[in-house]
Each structure stands twice: as C-alpha cells, then as structure tokens.
Amino acid sequence: MCSCKTGYGGRYCDKEINECESKPCQNGASCSDMFNNYECTCKTGFEGNHCDKEVNECNSSPCVHGSTCDDLVGRYVCKCHKYWTGINCESCLSEYTAEQCDFSLGACKSSPCHNLGTCSNTKDGFTCLCDPDYTGSNCETEITECRQNPCRNSASCEDSMQDGVLRFKCYCPPEFTGRFCEQAACAAGFTGVDCAEQCTKGTFGQDCAEECHCYGEAACDHVTGECPEGCQEGFKGSACSALSEAASAVETGNDKMDMTAIIGGAVGGVALLALIVGAVVLRKRKRQQADDKLHLADRSRNEVIISNFRFVYFQHVL
Helix, strand or coil, X not given: CCCCCCCEECCCCCEECCHHHHCCCCCCCEEEEECCXXXXXXXXXXXXXXXXXXXXXXXXXXXXXXXEEEEECCEEEXXXXXXXXXXXXXXXXXXXXXXXXXXXXXXXXXXXXXXXXXXXXXXXXXXXXXXXXXECCCCCEECXXXXXXXXXXXXXXXXXXXXXXXXXXXXXXXXXXXXXXXXXXXXXXXXCCCCCEECCCCEECHHHCEECCEHHHCCCCCCCCCCXXXXXXXXXXXXXXXXXHHXXXXXXXXXXXXXXXXXXXXXXXXXXXHHHHHHHHHHHHHHHHHHHHXXXXXXXXXXXXXXXXXXXXXXXXX
C-alpha cells in the first residue's frame, strides 16, 4: 500500500487531487484547481476565500450630502434629500440654485453621522438617526451587550441578534452555570444549594445521583464510587453499580418464572370460567326440560277433561 505525498492520490499515488471536486466556492463562484490548493473567482457582490461573504457597498460611504445608503447584492442605492440627485446624490437639481442646495444641507453638509446614520438639519444644528447597532450623537458607538460585562466568573460573552433585538450569551467554565455563569456547579461528590453537602452513604458522583453497592454495606468513595472492600453479592464494576452475570441470570430466570406463573394462572382462570359457564348452561337446560314435561302433562289433562265434557253433552242431547 502506497503512502502518497501531499497533493497526490490513487492506488499508486499517480493522480493529482482536484481540490475543486469538493465545490468549496460558493454563491456561483468559479473554482480553479491548483497543486494542493484551489482559488475561487467571486461574482460581483461577494468576497472571501470561498466567496461566502456579501460585499457591503455602503461601507465606503458613497452617498453624499446627507443621503442614506441601502446595500443590495452587488450594488447600492442612495436615497437623496430634497434638492439633490445623482447616483451618489452628488448633483443639485436643475430647478434649484447651488446656494439653495448648499443652504439645504445645513450642518449635514459635513456628513457628521457615521455608520450609516441618517442626518437631519435642525434649528440648532443636526440630529442623527442611528442604525440599530450604533448609538451616540454621531452614531459613533457600537452597541454591544457584552461591553457591560454581564458574564461572571471569567465566562466569555457573545453578542447576537435575535428577532431584531441585540442579545448576549454567556459561555461558562465547567465549574459554573446559569445565564450569567453566576451559579457554581457542584463538583462530583457534593450536592446542595451551596454544594457543601457530601454524598450520603450509597451514593456518589455529580450531584450524588449515582448509586454504589459495597460489600458489608460500606460507604463508597463519594467522588468515584469505588468500594474499599469490593462489591455486594450480585454487583460488579469499579463502583459496584452494575449487576453481575449471575445476578442478571437469576433476575432473568425470575422474570421467566413470573411470566410462567402469570400464563399458568391465566390458563387456569379461563378453564374455571369455562366450567362455571358449562354448569349454568346444563342447569338451565334441565330446568327447561322439566318445564316442558309439566306443560305436556297439563295439556294431556285438559284434553281428557274436554273429551269427557263432549261425551256427557252428546249423551244428554241424544
């Protein structure tokens, strides 16, 4: 088996690897394969090694005379104030004089609002309407929640936009927890509000949530769960927390016995129910037979009476 040098592959290392096969270039960029490398040629409006970043054309502040800039893919649009026109709002409209255009700018002529802030002339000067991520009289200060150091105990802070609202997230060290990393996380072997309570006998680990089964009901190490004299019968492992093979087999056998007993009980119950139903049916059948005999006897008796009556009647008539 061949161990290939960088940039080559194949069974005999005779094939140069085409780095463009993994399609590293994004947003419709073209990829040029090079030896052990590649190069992306970005389309207009994108930049970066993989053309994965959109160019913000407004960063260069192309819009002048107090106009605002809207960034689009591969281009920008300037929204001009009254009196001004042009791609960058650089020209005074023909119906106004240069003096009128200059006067309309007022204090905004010097473009005092930074970071895409919108300037408006006022009686006393100007005001800036800032982008949501900036503040200050000239929109010069970037707003970040992390500037206020909300995360404690050496936690790192990261700003993020959620539903248009600037928020932050704290990344806590292992020994702390909570939104601000203000709450100490209990070390293994301890529990309680202040993490001052050592695990009780038979428990160990993080927040004392693990159980140990030591020989002679001895206490295990509250951190590791290790038993000093070994495990109780039926348990194994460093913390004596797992069932041994023999205990597992017994438990499995008990389960099977329990299942057999359940099945046997169910079968016996069905048989008893069948006997009861059979006895009821037989008793009902015998009662019906007795009723039928009684009915037949009554019917015969009635027929004899009617026959005797007819005989006496006809003797009288004749």
